[in-house]
Amino acid sequence: MRMWLALTVVVLILWIVACDQNPRDEAMTAKAEVASQAPTESPLRAGLMRGLFTYMADAARFENCLDGRMYPVAMEAGYIELERAYLEQRAEPGAPLLVMIEGSIQPRTPMEGDGTIDMVVVESFEAAFPGEDCGGD
Secondary structure, eight states: OHHHHHHHHHHHHHHHHHHHSOHHHHHHHHHHHHHHHSOOSSOSEEEEEEEEEEEETTEEEEEETTTOOEEEBOSSTTHHHHHHHHHHHOSSTTOOEEEEEEEEEEEEOOSSSSSOEEEEEEEEEEEEETTOOTTOO
């Protein structure tokens, strides 16, 4: 009789443990893990950015003075303010203009193709420095 009671208690404990592991909870945990690995909309780098801005034929580019990398510029948010300053202060069409912007580098869908690419998103135009380059010359 004691053996039967002990076996019943063990089976009952195993059943409770098995019932506690809800497959739905496991599925939700797996979804959360996948979501945490997915690309996010959070900016890669945000804050004041200094670089050479060029605009020609509806193509805007920003060369980051910090790392020398060239990025396309998203034509959203505070972009139009930057474009206006460029058109007023550039030396000639297509010439680079050293600018300071408040912005970030974020993944965006390119004009052509699939997927996403890193683009500069301008929050606000801060200043332009005609005749200067990233070296401060």
